Amino acid sequence: MKRLAEILLLFVFSFIYVPIASAETIKQAVQFALTSNPALKATEAEMRTSAFELMELRSEYLPKVEIFGEAGWQRVDDPAFLSPADNNNIEDRAQIGINASVVIFDGYRRSNLVYANAARVDGNIFRLLDASETMALNAAEAYIDVVRHRALIQVAKRNIASHRRIARQVRDLVGSGRLPNSDALTIEDRISFAELALADVQRGLRDANARYKRVIGRAPAAKMHLQRASVPRSLDELTQQSIQNSYRVKYAQAQIDQSQFQAEVDLSDARPKLTLNAGVTRDINRNGLRGTRTDEYVGVGLRWTLYQGGRKAQHNANAQRTQKALSERAVAVREVVELAALSWNNYRSTAERNAMLRQQLRINGLIVEVYGDEFAAAKRTLLDLLEVERARFNVEFQKVSSDAGLAFGTYRVLAAGSVLARHFGVKSSDITIEPNFQARARNRPTQVFNVNIEPLK
Structure with missing residues (x-):
């Protein structure tokens, strides 16, 4: 009875802990x-770095408080001002004070600095989203390839x-004298080539x-299968979607905005700067x-550089930087349009080829059956039968690759439209923070500081 209980316990334990063959969909991968x-x-770390650097600009809007002081010895020789008892003596001296200042007006330098850095953060967010689209496509390709x-x-x-089934048939026919010994050698040679083909595919696997494992981060599951995605109805629809959604184009636009705001930052150096200062010194x-003396003060300070050489060259340099960013955006648009066309053309041609291979494979299967019957009836030679077997294998081999290529083609089309990650259930908010820093900054520069950047995990 005790032995039976141990067996039952072992059975239950095995049922609980024996792993079931794992399965993984392409979405999960x-x-x-x-x-x-x-x-x-x-x-992602680069994007978050730029966001934290934007947060650093909060200090531009906050008061600056400094404590200063010194201690040492001093000798002053000023007989016209000092009495004979105080003049030309070495005395210890000390000073301590506190000064607070806040910028009232700086020629819009701070606001444009915030705008430029907000555009930089948005651009890095778009770069991360674009990298996510590329990563999603690479992951889909790795999955489909397995x-x-x-x-x-x-x-x-x-x-x-x-081929082994044919070999058994050939051996029987050779044994009965209906086929020469050379046919037995021929079929064995074909089996060797078939086994070499298997070895090559196994190496490819x-x-x-x-x-x-490199792209996904873990080994492939035991059960995996192909899935296709729904694609736009036409190339025109895909092209419009690609330009509208492209993170690459949005990144290029953010570069333009950043360049223009940075030019305004440089122009602020030619405008007056007003500062409210207050402090006390002892x-x-x-x-x-x-003796001791206390000096208290409060007032407005002005600093204005009326002329500084090189400002025209600085203006021209900023204009060229903006022109470069504009040209790069135009290049990005053209590349996106080309990528959409290439992806669509590849998908359409692969779909057409897949349909033809499906029909050809069906015909090859029928031919193999007919040739097999005719070979058994001595109406076809062994080479005739092996040739149609080879043709069927080649077509079936191409059909499998075509099925994989067609599935990958659908995902490539979605990646061209910057919607692949979304197709797999990954929203932009799951990848990064919302790219709205520039819009918030334009509404009110200090508004961008009201954000919580979670630490990396």
Whole structure:
């Protein structure tokens, strides 16, 4: 009875802890890659760095408070001002004070500095989102490549099984004298080539597994399968979507804005700067006079550089930087349009080729069946049968790759439209903070400081 209880306990324990064959969808793989890939983490860290640097500009709007002081010895020789008892003596001296200042007007330097840095943060957010689209596409490609190689292995194994079945048939016919011995050697040679093909595919699968682990961050699951995505109805629709959503174009626009705001920052140097100052100073034995003195003050300070050489060159340099950013945006738009066209053309041609291969594979299957019957009836030679088997294998091999290419083509189209991460259930807010810093800054510069940047985990 005790032994039976131990067996039952062992059975229950095994049922609980024996792992079930894992399965992973392409959506799960992409989501894991977008949250764990170190390359994406590096881009995220760069974005957060720029956000924290923007937060540093809060100090430009806050008062500046300084404490100053000194202590030492002093000798003052001023007989016209000092009495003979105080003149030309070495006396200890000290000073301590506090000064507070706040900028009232600085030629819009602070606001434009905030605008420029807000545009920089938005640009880095768009870079991160664009990198996320690329990462999602790389993850999808790695997933599909593993599925493709697994399917190709099955095709290669079926090819070997078909040739071995023919080999058994050939051995019987050779034994009965209906086929020469050379046919037995021929079929064995074809089996060797079929096994070499399997070995090549297995090596390709190992490479695909290694790439999957690098991109996704973990080994492929036991069960994986192909999935296609819905694509826009036409190239025109894809192109419009791509230009409108492209993070690359949005990043380029942020670069233009940053350049223009930085030019305004430089122009502020030619405008007056007003500062409200207040403070108190206490002197001990200063300027040769014994005793203490307290000096309190409050007032407005003005600083205005009326002329400084090189301002025209500075203006021209800023104009050229802005022109460069404008040109780079135009380049980005053209590249996005081209990428949309290339992605769409690849998808359409792959879909057409896939349909033709499907029809061809069906026909090849029928031919193999007919040739098999005719070979058994001695109406076809072994080479005839092996040739159609080879043709069917090649078409089936291409069909598997075409299925994978068609699935990948749909994801490539979505990536061209900057909606691939969203397709896999990853929202922009799941990847980064909202890219609205520039809009908030233009509404009120200090508003951008009211944000919480969570620490990296």
